[in-house]
Amino acid sequence: MCGIIAYVGNKPAASVVLEGLKKLEYRGYDSWGIVALTNDLQQPFSVIKRIGKIGHINSDYINEAIKLESHTALGHTRWATHGGVTEQNTHPHLDCTGRIAVVHNGIVENYQQLRSELAGHGFVSQTDTEAIPHLIEHLMVKEGMSFVDAARKAAGMLQGRSAFVAVNSGTKQVVAARKGAPLILGVHENNDKEFFIASDVTAFLDHTNKVMYIDDNEMAVIDGRAAFFNLTTGNETVKRVVEIHWHRGHANKEGYDHFLIKEIMEQKDTLALAINQDDAKIMAVAEEIKAAYGTFFVGCGTAGKVCMAADYLFSKIAKKHVNSVVASEFGNYQDYLTPKTLMIPISQSGETADVLEAIDVAKSKNVKVISLLNVFGSTMMRMSDDFFMINAGAERAVVSTKATTAQLAVVMLLAYATAGKLQEGKLLLMNTAAAVNDMLNPRYDEHIKKLAALLSDRKDMFVIGRGINYPAALEAAIKMQETCYTNAQGLAGGELKHGPLALVEEGTPCIVLVANDETKSDILGNAMEVKARGGYIIGVSPENNEIFDYWLKVPDVGNASPIVNIIPVQILAYHVAVLRGCDPDFPRNLAKSVTVK
Ligand code: F6R
Numbered sequence: 223m224c225g226i227i228a229y230v231g232n233k234p235a236a237s238v239v240l241e242g243l244k245k246l247e248y249r250g251y252d253s254w255g256i257v258a259l260t261n262d263l264q265q266p267f268s269v270i271k272r273i274g275k276i277g278h279i280n281s282d283y284i285n286e287a288i289k290l291e292s293h294t295a296l297g298h299t300r301w302a303t304h305g306g307v308t309e310q311n312t313h314p315h316l317d318c319t320g321r322i323a324v325v326h327n328g329i330v331e332n333y334q335q336l337r338s339e340l341a342g343h344g345f346v347s348q349t350d351t352e353a354i355p356h357l358i359e360h361l362m363v364k365e366g367m368s369f370v371d372a373a374r375k376a377a378g379m380l381q382g383r384s385a386f387v388a389v390n391s392g393t394k395q396v397v398a399a400r401k402g403a404p405l406i407l408g409v410h411e412n413n414d415k416e417f418f419i420a421s422d423v424t425a426f427l428d429h430t431n432k433v434m435y436i437d438d439n440e441m442a443v444i445d446g447r448a449a450f451f452n453l454t455t456g457n458e459t460v461k462r463v464v465e466i467h468w469h470r471g472h473a474n475k476e477g478y479d480h481f482l483i484k485e486i487m488e489q490k491d492t493l494a495l496a497i498n499q500d501d502a503k504i505m506a507v508a509e510e511i512k513a514a515y516g517t518f519f520v521g522c523g524t525a526g527k528v529c530m531a532a533d534y535l536f537s538k539i540a541k542k543h544v545n546s547v548v549a550s551e552f553g554n555y556q557d558y559l560t561p562k563t564l565m566i567p568i569s570q571s572g573e574t575a576d577v578l579e580a581i582d583v584a585k586s587k588n589v590k591v592i593s594l595l596n597v598f599g600s601t602m603m604r605m606s607d608d609f610f611m612i613n614a615g616a617e618r619a620v621v622s623t624k625a626t627t628a629q630l631a632v633v634m635l636l637a638y639a640t641a642g643k644l645q646e647g648k649l650l651l652m653n654t655a656a657a658v659n660d661m662l663n664p665r666y667d668e669h670i671k672k673l674a675a676l677l678s679d680r681k682d683m684f685v686i687g688r689g690i691n692y693p694a695a696l697e698a699a700i701k702m703q704e705t706c707y708t709n710a711q712g713l714a715g716g717e718l719k720h721g722p723l724a725l726v727e728e729g730t731p732c733i734v735l736v737a738n739d740e741t742k743s744d745i746l747g748n749a750m751e752v753k754a755r756g757g758y759i760i761g762v763s764p765e766n767n768e769i770f771d772y773w774l775k776v777p778d779v780g781n782a783s784p785i786v787n788i789i790p791v792q793i794l795a796y797h798v799a800v801l802r803g804c805d806p807d808f809p810r811n812l813a814k815s816v817t818v819k
Pocket residue numbers: 522523524525526568569570571572573574577620621622623700704814815816
């Protein structure tokens with residue numbers, strides 16, 4: 223994961239980088255660091271590294287730490303992979319001479335081999351990244367290469383998905399190399415004034431919406447202007463300046479205490495925005511699904527649960543089988559792929575390494591890829607043959623909420639379109655959006671807050687569902703795990719009696735996701751089995767039932783029940799997190815954009 227931002231221009235570079243890093247913090251928040259290029263020949267770099275989050279750091283602090291005015295700076299926010307969370311392991315990493323500084327995102331899979339080949343160099347961290355500045359130094363000193371050639375050659379020698387930005391204090395050149403991990407260049411009109419390089423366009427959208435895409439296996443060199451080169455051949459490639467028209471949503475909390483609750487409440491609007499799709503395009507993709515020799519929905523984590531829901535929704539609504547595969551497992555299906563297969567990857571960030579790797583596998587078999595994405599310009603968008611935007615706006619909290627329900631809504635539209643009932647599906651989803659708007663009121667929030675107080679000392683929990691609410695139960699369980707660290711197990715109701723029931727004790731909470739459909743009496747029967755063994759039953763249901771110890775009412779929205787059933791659990795997870803003193807926006811050990819395998 224990790225976030226990178228670099229700036230070259232006439233503004234105070236460290237401050238620009240600081241603000242950019244705050245926008246990238248969702249990519250990792252174990253530690254952060256900034257390196258600024260100075261005019262001091264003895265000490266060409268001014269470096270600051272700190273453990274923890276950067277959100278509360280202000281420019282004065284940075285300017286004091288950096289001391290000298292600088293017009294070139296690189297910054298990094300880290301999600302630790304190789305080496306613990308220490309200042310030594312925090313980026314930037316420097317070469318032995320202290321003249322080359324590097325920030326890096328991704329994994330250098332062959333770092334051990336590189337480090338042993340660079341024996342004699344003074345490594346000070348346990349990271350894979352530190353191999354890069356030393357490798358560049360080695361190529362410059364031992365092979366007499368220029369900084370740019372050495373950086374290009376070094377990039378070519380790295381195995382695995384990664385991206386790095388390096389600066390040389392001697393030539394004052396900045397290079398940005400992209401090999402499987404995202405990097406985008408922001409410029410002004412004439413590509414000659416100010417340059418921003420970042421893992422994600424949001425890091426510099428306050429300054430410019432004009433970008434030049436760094437493609438995979440390419441590097442950009444900033445040296446008065448930005449030039450692009452193929453990493454393998456070294457040939458220069460010609461680029462256009464492209465304008466990004468993407469509303470990234472409101473960047474502040476707008477009066478809410480946390481982004482998470484703000485984004486949960488935004489579902490009042492985001493469902494309606496998600497279904498605002500081009501009917502003709504939805505119908506055309508539905509035809510492709512019908513004609514495909516196998517459609518694969520592919521995603522990770524929460525998006526993976528949406529893929530699983532697609533499997534149920536297509537079967538129920540369109541009587542059509544589609545496959546749902548966890549992205550990291552997709553390679554195992556490659557022998558089933560043909561040029562007539564269709565892949566529909568789902569990813570909020572569009573940068574999840576497992577998903578991108580799955581797309582690579584699909585592309586190698588000439589599979590058509592039509593993605594569902596939320597971040598315009600993301601790598602997934604650029605790798606796809608076509609895409610739908612889910613229109614949820616930027617999701618800042620690490621825990622996914624509004625993007626999830628928006629993804630579900632678009633999947634449902636596709637299922638209805640495949641059944642030849644697009645307008646019926648649209649109407650249902652419009653009514654669902656209106657019902658969610660009504661549901662998300664302060665009284666409802668208070669009611670869930672009271673439940674959170676009852677559950678705040680319970681560390682274990684079950685969430686059960688059947689049919690289309692089985693994937694919803696899995697998703698609800700993820701919310702409880704990551705937001706308030708409850709050991710929540712999501713289960714198909716029928717599976718309880720095959721083992722997990724042994725864990726039920728007096729007062730064990732069990733959230734039961736109920737829909738007014740053919741699964742209703744069976745899931746209530748499963749809830750009864752838990753209650754009979756002392757369990758505390760929280761019913762998420764359009765109607766109350768005597769077996770519920772606590773009832774969270776949801777609107778009766780037919781096949782859209784997974785959407786409305788997940789929302790109260792999102793709110794519950796939030797309130798339990800606050801009561802437990804967890805940070806709802808930045809759960810421990812996680813990052814929003816998971817760019818490592
Ligand atoms: C959970 C969550 C993660 C993501 C997963 C995939 O709330 O956010 O499970 O869903 O990491 O991320 P994207 O959708 O960006 O591919």
